[in-house]
Amino acid sequence: MKNFIFIFYFLFLTQNFFGQSITGKVVDEQSKPIAAVNVYFDGTTLGTLTDKNGFFTLHFGAKLNSILVISCLGYTSEYLTNFKPNEFLNIKLNMSVNVLREVVVQRDGFSRAQKMIVFKKQFLGSTKNGKSSVIENEEDIYFTYNTKTNILEAFADEPIRILNNSLGYKINYQLVKFECNLYPWKTKPNGIRSCYYAGLTRFESISNLDKIKRKRDEVYDGSRLHFFRSVAANNWKNDNFRLFRGGWEVNPIGFFTVKDTLDYKKVTVSTLKNKQPQMKVLAEFDLLRNGDQSKIIFETSTFYVDKFGNNSHSDKIYFSGPMSEQKVGDMLPMDYGIN
Incomplete structure (x- = not known):
């Protein structure tokens, strides 16, 4: 299985808000x-x-x-x-019911410390910003590991508190799902087949220093958020995103059709020719930007993007390469750079 790591922005809504x-x-x-x-x-x-x-x-x-x-x-x-x-x-609001969870000690050869290493690498990321981000309440995170399926899951009953001094944010992350499909731990420690996580986030800016703003701009430049805003605005050329299919550079306008609606942009992707009905992959492209090459795979032919760059089908759009490496440690708020 290919190692496509992505962030699913939990839900996409269409509400008509105008400076209110x-x-x-x-x-x-x-x-x-x-x-x-x-x-x-x-x-x-x-x-x-x-x-x-x-x-x-x-x-x-x-x-x-x-x-x-x-x-x-x-x-x-x-x-x-x-x-x-x-x-x-x-x-x-209703009072939450605290359920005393039974702690089951499993002989899986996979310690909590090792599980935490996998979690932090896949959740926060292994970039400079990801490595420098700190989870303040690691004790609230617990794990299960299925030795038959090699699936590691993480849970947290309270929001995960993340301090990202590098980008000047405090983040409250309410974890909805974290699931990593691993290679057998004894034969290939830390080997990841695929990993998926989803949640709800609140950002609090804790610094407005110029050096912090420059770091945020660097993270945004060429990010998935930047990409989806570029697609919605048909601004590929000015944003230096180059599209390739089958090794050949193609004109994005011929493969991405953008239509205006009241609150968002509807994007239709040209699907693969001669695709079989059972195929999940409908289209795939290579993206080149400033020398960095990533791949994007679509399991949907239509998605919607709002002004913020929030898209409706992040669970069906996969990235690999540099664009997949930015995880929570490099995450910017959806309203970043929006006046």
């Missing part, structure tokens, strides 16, 4: 207000906290396709998708 605000109140099961509740748009720096009376107001300056997350320690998180920015939101 969201207001509301968060209460518990007894209708008592809850203070210091996190209210944020997934994958962005756009967030706020409720006041002592449970009220919040969240401002944003552009139309946005993202989940509104309401999260507080000790309560079950809520996720809102179907609402309007001019309505007042009344949100009730």
